[in-house]
Amino acid sequence: MIKQRVRNVMWMGSALVALPLAVLLTGGCGGLIYSVGDSGAESKFREAKKLGAEQHAPYEYYTAQEHLKKAAEEAAQGDYGDAISFANIAEDNAKQAIKIARKARAGAQ
Secondary structure: OHHHHHHHHHHHHHHHHHHHHHHHHHHOHHHHHHHHHHHHHHHHHHHHHHOOHHHHOHHHHHHHHHHHHHHHHHHHOOOHHHHHHHHHHHHHHHHHHHHHHHHHHHHHO
């Protein structure tokens, strides 16, 4: 009888620890993934800006900028999947803007 109670108490204790942990891992995962992806998109956008992509690659530059804004909006609403998608598009456009700006700067020298 005592062994059964000890098992029940141990099971309840592990369930009380496991449940909040599961909620944290599944509920907060999107935010973590978004923030990691977003930091890459933002750093690429800042690099593009430093290289003068606003003038040399305006389409790619402003497309990246608007997608970053939209990613932030989606993340604020908790739509992390959409936020990640917008951040990825922003990063791709920022990379393209960097490439174009570098070529333009190399040609100007």
